[in-house]
Amino acid sequence: MCLAIPAEVVAITEDKQTATVSLDGVRKDISLALLTDVTEGDFVLIHVGYALNKISPEEAERTLALMAELEEVAS
Amino acid sequence: MIAEGRISIEMGRDGDVRLSSNRGVDVARMLRGRSPSDVLDLLPRLFSLCGHAHVAAARRAMFGPQADEMCRSDSLMVLAENAREHLLRILTGWRAQAGPTALNAAPVMSLVKGMKAALGARKAEREQADTLADILEHDVLGARAAQFLALDNIKAFDGWLAGAPTPAKDHLSGVIAKGWASLGASQTHYLPDLSENLLKKRFSDPEFSRYPDWQGQPHETGPLERQSGHPLLVALIKAHGAGLLARLVARLVELARIPEQMQNGDCLVQGGDGLGIAKTARGRLIHAVTQDNGMIAEYHILAPTEWNFHPEGAAVQALRTLPSEADLPMRAHALIEAIDPCVAFEVRVV
Numbered sequence: 001m002c003l004a005i006p007a008e009v010v011a012i013t014e015d016k017q018t019a020t021v022s023l024d025g026v027r028k029d030i031s032l033a034l035l036t037d038v039t040e041g042d043f044v045l046i047h048v049g050y051a052l053n054k055i056s057p058e059e060a061e062r063t064l065a066l067m068a069e070l071e072e073v074a075s
Numbered sequence: 076m077i078a079e080g081r082i083s084i085e086m087g088r089d090g091d092v093r094l095s096s097n098r099g100v101d102v103a104r105m106l107r108g109r110s111p112s113d114v115l116d117l118l119p120r121l122f123s124l125c126g127h128a129h130v131a132a133a134r135r136a137m138f139g140p141q142a143d144e145m146c147r148s149d150s151l152m153v154l155a156e157n158a159r160e161h162l163l164r165i166l167t168g169w170r171a172q173a174g175p176t177a178l179n180a181a182p183v184m185s186l187v188k189g190m191k192a193a194l195g196a197r198k199a200e201r202e203q204a205d206t207l208a209d210i211l212e213h214d215v216l217g218a219r220a221a222q223f224l225a226l227d228n229i230k231a232f233d234g235w236l237a238g239a240p241t242p243a244k245d246h247l248s249g250v251i252a253k254g255w256a257s258l259g260a261s262q263t264h265y266l267p268d269l270s271e272n273l274l275k276k277r278f279s280d281p282e283f284s285r286y287p288d289w290q291g292q293p294h295e296t297g298p299l300e301r302q303s304g305h306p307l308l309v310a311l312i313k314a315h316g317a318g319l320l321a322r323l324v325a326r327l328v329e330l331a332r333i334p335e336q337m338q339n340g341d342c343l344v345q346g347g348d349g350l351g352i353a354k355t356a357r358g359r360l361i362h363a364v365t366q367d368n369g370m371i372a373e374y375h376i377l378a379p380t381e382w383n384f385h386p387e388g389a390a391v392q393a394l395r396t397l398p399s400e401a402d403l404p405m406r407a408h409a410l411i412e413a414i415d416p417c418v419a420f421e422v423r424v425v
Contacts, residue, residue, distance in 0.1 A: 002124050035184070050167060067121070
């Protein structure tokens with residue numbers, strides 16, 4: 001299944017093309033080519049290296065909780 | 076750690092190709108014991124990429140004919156989602172190789188939201204179809220969708236390719252110039268219309284939703300399967316086989332058809348009585364459900380990637396045709412991206 005995972009933007013490069021996101025404490029660089037107006041502290045949905053949309057922190061939290069539940073069911 | 080899932084492909088010097096998939100967790104398992112309305116609430120949050128296709132398939136599977144009245148709007152949302160997914164492949168894959176001529180991402184990323192806001196108002200829905208047609212004309216096809224769809228032979232295709240440049244056309248020209256038009260051409264088996272009764276029975280095998288076959292054979296689903304009867308594809312497949320060029324053009328043919336499908340507003344979700352089938356950008360998405368006293372007893376989801384990236388499926392068959400040359404990884408990447416696994420992948424030459 002292709003899931004898009006919420007992550008918090010912790011840093012953005014000067015050219016605004018790349019962001020560092022934090023996913024469960026693991027840092028990862030992703031492309032911002034598909035989005036405008038992303039700032040540090042925003043939550044974005046990431047999929048195969050791209051940020052797809054901005055989402056609210058509440059939405060991100062709900063989705064992450066759901067995904068954690070999923071992991072539990074699977075294990 | 077939440078995993079997006081990944082496909083690993085090992086290409087042996089002896090020409091063998093081994094594919095293994097770690098496509099994350101089995102979402103369907105957590106739907107057991109929930110109510111149908113819970114399921115409709117959960118699916119789009121988990122599958123934010125093709126959430127509308129999941130909702131459409133789930134609604135059909137859980138509510139049967141009662142889902143009819145939602146079918147028009149579900150279908151419009153699936154079409155908008157498909158258009159965005161196809162355009163994203165072009166934006167992130169084709170354009171990057173064709174050079175920096177940017178295809179503007181914002182209108183593409185707004186397609187789904189725009190259609191959602193338009194639902195129910197026929198005029199606004201038609202405007203969304205027009206918006207998509209404009210994106211296609213200006214940024215992708217360099218022609219009206221109807222003009223592109225009228226191309227029915229190689230000469231007409233070459234003429235179109237030589238006309239007003241777009242990043243998509245540059246990409247196709249690049250593929251042809253590299254001699255990659257027939258890259259990966261192999262005998263592929265298109266997924267036929269599936270008997271609903273037989274399909275439901277197949278889900279009692281827990282392996283079916285991970286390694287699906289039909290009549291003992293892996294099958295391909297997606298743009299090439301759906302559009303292979305279009306005259307231009309018939310001509311291209313005759314000239315170059317069902318290879319890279321045919322796969323890329325099938326995506327364009329499919330995209331070009333979406334504005335008119337949106338205008339028609341037909342019900343495109345199939346199934347009923349425990350089964351829902353939506354046509355997503357990557358192929359058929361199938362939900363199979365059994366209920367007990369209004370709650371979910373069994374839930375199965377079969378996604379198109381499981382057909383196309385089956386260990387003996389279309390992607391592997393195509394990769395097995397590649398000669399063991401220095402640029403093998405590049406050729407493999409181009410093919411895999413054209414078949415489009417929807418998850419990250421890695422190719423190792425061993």
